[in-house]
Amino acid sequence: MASHNQITRIIITFVLIPLLTFQCHVCSQDKVNLSLYYESLCPYCADFIVNQLVKVLQTDLGSIVNLRLVPWGNTQIAPNTSWICQHGTDECQLNTVEACAIKVWSNLETHFKLISCIEQLHLQNKHSSWQSCFGSTGLSLNPIENCYNNGLGYQLETAYADETTKLKPPHRFVPWLLVNNQPLQESLKAFETTLKENLESSFIQVG
Ligand SMILES: *[C@@H]1O[C@H](CO)[C@@H](O)[C@H](O)[C@H]1NC(C)=O
Ligand SMILES: *[C@@H]1O[C@H](CO)[C@@H](O)[C@H](O)[C@H]1NC(C)=O
Numbered sequence: 232m233a234s235h236n237q238i239t240r241i242i243i244t245f246v247l248i249p250l251l252t253f254q255c256h257v258c259s260q261d262k263v264n265l266s267l268y269y270e271s272l273c274p275y276c277a278d279f280i281v282n283q284l285v286k287v288l289q290t291d292l293g294s295i296v297n298l299r300l301v302p303w304g305n306t307q308i309a310p311n312t313s314w315i316c317q318h319g320t321d322e323c324q325l326n327t328v329e330a331c332a333i334k335v336w337s338n339l340e341t342h343f344k345l346i347s348c349i350e351q352l353h354l355q356n357k358h359s360s361w362q363s364c365f366g367s368t369g370l371s372l373n374p375i376e377n378c379y380n381n382g383l384g385y386q387l388e389t390a391y392a393d394e395t396t397k398l399k400p401p402h403r404f405v406p407w408l409l410v411n412n413q414p415l416q417e418s419l420k421a422f423e424t425t426l427k428e429n430l431e432s433s434f435i436q437v438g
Contacts, residue, residue, distance in 0.1 A: 262297045268395055268407040270304025271325035272318035272358060276406045277350040285347055288340065298339055300346065302329040303391040304405040314388075324379075325349060325361060330387040331378035336370070344368045345375075 267284070269276035280300075287296055303326060307315040316322035329349065332342040348364035365372040378384045395402065400414065408415040 262295055264297045264299070264409075264411050266299045266301060266409040266412075268301045268304060268398070268402050268409070269405050270306060270317060270322055271302055271329055271349065272316075272322040272353055273304060273405050274354070276304070277353045279406045280350045281347055281354060284343075288343060293339075298343075300329070300333060300342075301391050301395060302326040302333075302346075303388060303395045306392065308392065321358065325358065326391075327379055327384040327388050328361065328375060330391060331375045331384045332370075334383065334387055335374045335378060341370070345370055 265287075267276075267279070269280070271277075284298065287293055287298065305317045306323065306326065309315055314323045316326065329342075329346050332345045336342040336345075345364055345368055348368055349358065349361045352358050352361060352364070362372065364370075365375075378387075398407075398409075398414075402414070
């Protein structure tokens, strides 16, 4: 498991503090690519999404970050091809629901609304009432049900499985965050450098 405090510290140091110091000017260029490899019912993942990533999206930082969510995580494929999710079959279902949300609403803010609602419920031990998220977000259940039932969700998850399995270096735990293709946990320096470079090319210092 990732150290939650470590992740929080990293985000605050390298993401939030620069945000307060710099102002965005050429936001469309040199965006920072963040990819989060996670699974829907891992408590650290839920916490990271609900309490950390949300800050990225609620601030100007959202405009310099390309955030991709990859809901597969530590799921295994059994020899008979069935999925074995770390936190049981509910997790397989919710990973697929979240994959469908990403596909159906390609806009990050839209699919993030549903995903963070589900993850918030999970933090409250209420993930089984995930369908209430459609009411609370105003998003429609139908396209997600269709995606889940018509096999698209399965295909999306298969592609995420493939992508996750091919990570180099392989992920060692979830949540696993790549910043411009560098795993955060193993390359703090690289992250710092990458973000600095992006900030230098994308921002001018204020004051
Ligand atoms: C497939 O294999 C897994 C793990 O060995 C097992 O739990 C599951 O019941 C099997 N599923 C089917 C449909 O045979
Ligand atoms: C981010 O990803 C996009 C699309 O995949 C790519 O074109 C771009 O070069 C990446 N940016 C960085 C800084 O790696």
